Amino acid sequence: MNRRGMNDVRVLIASAAAIYLCLAIAMGIIPGRVLSATPPGPGVVPLTEAQARGRDVYVGEGCSYCHTQQVRPLEQDRVWGRPSTRGDYAYATPQLLGSERTGPDLTSIGARQPSAVWHLIHLYQPRALVHASIMPAYPWLFAAKDRAEPGDVVVAVPAGDAPPGKVVVATQSAQDLVAYLQALKQAPLPAAKP
């Protein structure tokens, strides 16, 4: 049978593929390439080893489904810091900009809440510190022990939230995650030239 033009399956596939390939290169690959080469902004530094491990915990636990890391150039976002710039993300792979802000933006949580003690208690049981919080508790990042051993990081969980008769000790993952959260700060932009 003589099937020509778009009635030939091969022609249909080839023309659809050719058009979409061009668009995929133009809208996916080229923007990806160009923006991947963005140099770090002034004062933007790579994470330490512990902070990078903490970032992996952040990714694995899906924190960015509720916490954004992008400050928009909008009035209501001023509370989170200065508007994010391209150079802020030079070392941020996988990217964690997020799409929902069920919880607060964390772009500068390390500056807003620098205390490791606060973060550890908050990760163990958010409602021990913020009554109306709906953040999940992460008790599996901690160990409940009968007594602390030398070198243990003991978490001062309020009595009602701690397991009775036990001490709560932060695991390495919890300490790494807190190190990462503490590292989340915006590098100040250089002042504009007069």
Add this chain to the structure above:
Amino acid sequence: MQDVRAYVGPAGGRGVADDARILSAYVISATIWLLFATAVGLLLSFKYSYPDLLTSPLLSFGRLRAIHTSGTFYGWASIALVGCAMYVAARSGGVTIRNGRVAWLALWAFNLAALAGTVALDLGMSNGSQEYREWIWPATLLLLLAVVLSGWVVASTVAARIGHDIYIANWYTIGAFVFTTILGIVAIVPAYQRGLGQVAVQAFYMHNAVGMWFTFLALGVTYYALPKLLNRPIYSYALGVLGFWTNLVFYPVIGAHHYEFSPLPWWFQTLAIVFSVGMLVPVWAGSGNFALTLRGRWSSVRRSYALPFLVVGIAYYFVGSTQGTIEAFRSLQAIWHLTNFTVGHSHATMYGFITFIAWGAIYALLPRATEKEPQPLWVGIHFWLALIGVTVYVAALSVAGTQQGLTWANGDPFIASVEAASPYWLARAVSGTMMFLAHVVFAYNVYAMTLAPYGAPAAPPARAAA
């Protein structure tokens, strides 16, 4: 399914019974994923109101969130619509499904991919919380393999058709496989995905996975099932072709509207907004074409148990996609971006549109394939539970998102946005329960259409006795 009536297909064909087995297996498999992934979604919805409910790493919100979305996308909707697309390719061409073994292989690949991706996510192994591509790369590669294999089945079946023209339904489904193969490759290569570069690729990927895969598959099966059920030709073939090309050209550009006000180049975001307006052309061409095909035939809709699902799907396609265009404007994104409004929108489209079309297609095709009808009462219960459920769901989250955005704009303390949204989250959990119950009823109907013995509970139609 040994009792599927043996039927000798066209010369050289492998028999319609084999096609029925393939369609049944795809639908059963998809239904299992639907039950699993929406049970997960239901648990998640209750965690908003009861955050200390079932605290455990394997049941934690952050891990289950991606399991719910990727499970419904790739386990449920993909497998269901791919099965329908294979069956449509065969029936519209007057032949049987070609390369049946490849079709079975593709089904295994889909399931293994979904299983591997799900288990890894639950163990805290993720590809970086990037929506709809959270699966680790081996699972993603398997998914890509499944897309290529099933695309091969559909294309070779269409190539073997009896008639001259490629029917418009198959344009859409073949397009879906071609686009998604390219999209999958673009998304998996890491070379150009560092930092903000990955944000640009993510913008491209996440919206194209929806609009170049699910939309094309759903429109394709609708172009077959709707005229078939109404027993009248599609209103305009040309509108279908217009929708195909405009969707292909406009859709790939609009992804960045999910990153408005981000550090992505401002013109790049503006381009996405402009093309989002362009999307009105394929959306109105498609939904208008279906509506005009339906005109004057509302009595048929009342008498059919499959048509109401398609009608709801078409209506949500129109409403949800038009909403997407309006939502893209900066003035509205300033309030709605990053809020629950987006989650409401994604359920209007992925559930109201895609899932209802999948159900309509399954109820249209499967009883004809297996010659086993579901009981109309249970199909009706499925329909109303799902329709009321999703409509309340979308309404509740639209209000919740608006409240969140307004408290932020008002400069209230952040926790005020959590408190403002809470009552609507409870409403979402209740409507989600209705949706899940609808899926249980649907699973029973799938059983009646496939594995159930002839006779009770479903009787074969009289014509099958011949």
